[in-house]
Amino acid sequence: MHYKLALIGFGNVARSLAKLLLRKQAVLKSKYDITFSFTGISTGRHGFAVNPNGLDIEKALELVENGKDISSLNNSQFPITDSLSVIQHSSADVLFENSPVNTQTGQPALDHIRLALNLRMHAITANKGPLVHGYRELTQLAESKGKKFQFESTILGGAPVFSVMREAFPLADLESFKGIFNATTNIILSCMENGESYEAAVKYCQSIGVAETDPTNDVDGWDAAIKVCALVTVLWDTPITPQEINPIGIRGITAEMIAKAKSENKRYKLVCSAEKIDGKINASVSPQLVDAASPLYGMMNSSTGVTFRTDVILDYSIALSEKPGLQGGPVETAYGLFADFVNIVK
Amino acid sequence: MHYKLALIGFGNVARSLAKLLLRKQAVLKSKYDITFSFTGISTGRHGFAVNPNGLDIEKALELVENGKDISSLNNSQFPITDSLSVIQHSSADVLFENSPVNTQTGQPALDHIRLALNLRMHAITANKGPLVHGYRELTQLAESKGKKFQFESTILGGAPVFSVMREAFPLADLESFKGIFNATTNIILSCMENGESYEAAVKYCQSIGVAETDPTNDVDGWDAAIKVCALVTVLWDTPITPQEINPIGIRGITAEMIAKAKSENKRYKLVCSAEKIDGKINASVSPQLVDAASPLYGMMNSSTGVTFRTDVILDYSIALSEKPGLQGGPVETAYGLFADFVNIVK
Numbered sequence: 001m002h003y004k005l006a007l008i009g010f011g012n013v014a015r016s017l018a019k020l021l022l023r024k025q026a027v028l029k030s031k032y033d034i035t036f037s038f039t040g041i042s043t044g045r046h047g048f049a050v051n052p053n054g055l056d057i058e059k060a061l062e063l064v065e066n067g068k069d070i071s072s073l074n075n076s077q078f079p080i081t082d083s084l085s086v087i088q089h090s091s092a093d094v095l096f097e098n099s100p101v102n103t104q105t106g107q108p109a110l111d112h113i114r115l116a117l118n119l120r121m122h123a124i125t126a127n128k129g130p131l132v133h134g135y136r137e138l139t140q141l142a143e144s145k146g147k148k149f150q151f152e153s154t155i156l157g158g159a160p161v162f163s164v165m166r167e168a169f170p171l172a173d174l175e176s177f178k179g180i181f182n183a184t185t186n187i188i189l190s191c192m193e194n195g196e197s198y199e200a201a202v203k204y205c206q207s208i209g210v211a212e213t214d215p216t217n218d219v220d221g222w223d224a225a226i227k228v229c230a231l232v233t234v235l236w237d238t239p240i241t242p243q244e245i246n247p248i249g250i251r252g253i254t255a256e257m258i259a260k261a262k263s264e265n266k267r268y269k270l271v272c273s274a275e276k277i278d279g280k281i282n283a284s285v286s287p288q289l290v291d292a293a294s295p296l297y298g299m300m301n302s303s304t305g306v307t308f309r310t311d312v313i314l315d316y317s318i319a320l321s322e323k324p325g326l327q328g329g330p331v332e333t334a335y336g337l338f339a340d341f342v343n344i345v346k
Numbered sequence: 347m348h349y350k351l352a353l354i355g356f357g358n359v360a361r362s363l364a365k366l367l368l369r370k371q372a373v374l375k376s377k378y379d380i381t382f383s384f385t386g387i388s389t390g391r392h393g394f395a396v397n398p399n400g401l402d403i404e405k406a407l408e409l410v411e412n413g414k415d416i417s418s419l420n421n422s423q424f425p426i427t428d429s430l431s432v433i434q435h436s437s438a439d440v441l442f443e444n445s446p447v448n449t450q451t452g453q454p455a456l457d458h459i460r461l462a463l464n465l466r467m468h469a470i471t472a473n474k475g476p477l478v479h480g481y482r483e484l485t486q487l488a489e490s491k492g493k494k495f496q497f498e499s500t501i502l503g504g505a506p507v508f509s510v511m512r513e514a515f516p517l518a519d520l521e522s523f524k525g526i527f528n529a530t531t532n533i534i535l536s537c538m539e540n541g542e543s544y545e546a547a548v549k550y551c552q553s554i555g556v557a558e559t560d561p562t563n564d565v566d567g568w569d570a571a572i573k574v575c576a577l578v579t580v581l582w583d584t585p586i587t588p589q590e591i592n593p594i595g596i597r598g599i600t601a602e603m604i605a606k607a608k609s610e611n612k613r614y615k616l617v618c619s620a621e622k623i624d625g626k627i628n629a630s631v632s633p634q635l636v637d638a639a640s641p642l643y644g645m646m647n648s649s650t651g652v653t654f655r656t657d658v659i660l661d662y663s664i665a666l667s668e669k670p671g672l673q674g675g676p677v678e679t680a681y682g683l684f685a686d687f688v689n690i691v692k
Contacts, residue, residue: 167509168506171688313504315666332659
């Protein structure tokens with residue numbers, strides 16, 4: 001079985017995905033008899049290319065990584081001027097949606113995925129926006145077309161969470177979850193425990209490419225909140241917005257508070273939690289003191305993780321450890337997209 | 347679809363499974379249109395009962411929990427004198443094998459599962475013995491009959507591990523794992539950190555029903571070793587025996603060693619680990635010093651867990667937390683058996 005793939009967004013994650021697919025090409029063929037080609041690519045600043053017979057992906061990677069435009073690879077008979085036209089004319093079987101996150105509306109990713117599903121493509125995304133703003137609609141649309149909408153990479157950066165709850169916890173009732181979902185704030189709090197100022201810690205995060213120039217989205221809890229929304233929306237099939245969660249970030253945590261906590265063998269963590277009681281969901285994001293008995297206590301620096309409590313297994317935790325000196329992020333996020341693809345087509 | 351179930355072994359875990367199945371009966375019917383009945387039960391000390399038309403399971407539970415024999419429920423036209431005759435005449439579709447563990451040979455569980463598969467039943471076990479001593483044979487036998495051999499409950503007491511690696515890590519190459527698999531030794535080491543003697547800690551474990559009268563199997567590392575064997579055997583499809591692992595237990599850990607470790611912010615843990623390098627597997631069980639950077643550091647008392655390193659996701663940890671004051675063990679192990687059943691029949 002041959003699959004034509006369209007990539008909307010061609011940043012670090014999408015390029016890592018392309019490289020991972022190339023690296024796993026032989027085993028996909030030998031184990032599942034699956035082959036693939038790339039038939040559409042939409043970049044943010046380096047143009048668009050469509051070729052239903054298959055684009056030269058190695059060349060596309062080389063061009064973009066050298067800051068060049070990929071339009072020279074375009075071979076479509078139609079005008080290709082934006083992401084929608086890439087999807088429309090790519091003849092793809094699978095869309096990978098990795099455009100920038102829009103936490104307020106989920107756009108334009110929502111429209112990309114709608115179009116793809118309507119054209120009978122599977123849709124896979126690492127983008128929290130369309131998941132939170134369109135989970136039910138997109139899942140129902142996918143079902144009506146006999147296709148899948150998948151999103152494993154949205155929470156713990158590619159580490160399995162949704163597939164674990166879906167496949168490994170059959171007929172379990174989720175009662176609550178509690179986790180650390182935002183690496184930037186966890187790094188900042190870890191640095192502050194080591195005596196650094198908040199400002200220096202933010203600068204450090206910016207210097208290693210973890211925090212943006214304006215760190216609001218991380219430090220005020222919005223990134224954490226939209227991840228809570230994603231879990232609540234999917235695992236309890238109950239839509240919720242970041243605004244409803246009304247997150248409290250870490251700006252109010254002072255060096256004095258951290259020192260006092262440390263003296264009591266406790267730590268501040270930006271805790272993401274939700275529980276379902278009598279059918280009602282309470283969700284929150286706020287800095288909380290945790291002690292050594294909590295699975296969150298040991299998650300330092302860029303470690304993230306979540307603890308699920310169900311009616312059958314009490315307090316099952318998943319954690320993704322920090323990787324000092326090791327390449328992590330984009331490669332792992334790319335694996336989440338890859339795993340979604342394999343699980344759909346295998 | 348109706349499933350007839352045979353229970354070989356009717357101890358805490360199997361009785362918890364029966365109760366869990368009854369509790370989830372309605373959702374099994376409504377979600378998957380699955381119904382079930384119990385057609386064979388083999389107990390260790392309370393007799394045998396077979397009824398292909400369905401046994402009164404509530405009555406069987408009541409009898410055994412009051413120390414009585416279940417033979418009064420037997421309604422078979424054949425002589426039912428042992429576990430094999432229960433399997434033979436139960437007309438079951440699914441065998442749940444929960445007889446006592448035999449780490450040396452895997453018997454008699456191995457014969458129970460062989461017979462069930464040959465009679466075209468699915469076979470599900472919480473028993474490490476037949477898994478370690480018969481994984482390849484039983485898996486191939488199951489495949490040849492179009493049936494399944496499953497064993498989720500063997501490692502972390504019912505918490506998903508095998509299904510996570512199977513379903514959530516498609517085409518990932520496992521490079522190594524490291525974990526704490528034996529609760530008894532972890533409780534003993536935790537108690538010793540709190541100043542208790544080794545002997546007092548062992549007595550405490552015996553008093554709460556975690557350790558047996560002869561604690562050798564736990565404290566000398568054999569239970570941990572057979573769990574390492576189970577993971578190695580399944581995840582790398584490479585048979586290995588506890589004897590080959592040659593475990594080192596915790597008898598050599600003194601109060602002085604623990605105090606010294608504590609003063610350096612370290613802890614002794616009975617670490618189970620294995621890695622595959624150039625196709626060769628190195629596996630070990632031994633007490634090791636871990637520091638706060640290790641995901642194992644925070645696993646205290648009855649907590650257990652494992653960290654997997656793969657070529658795509660670095661250091662993904664699964665942990666099952668201790669449950670102070672909460673019923674854990676048998677109910678969770680029962681869920682692993684239940685999850686295997688649902689995943690087979692859904």
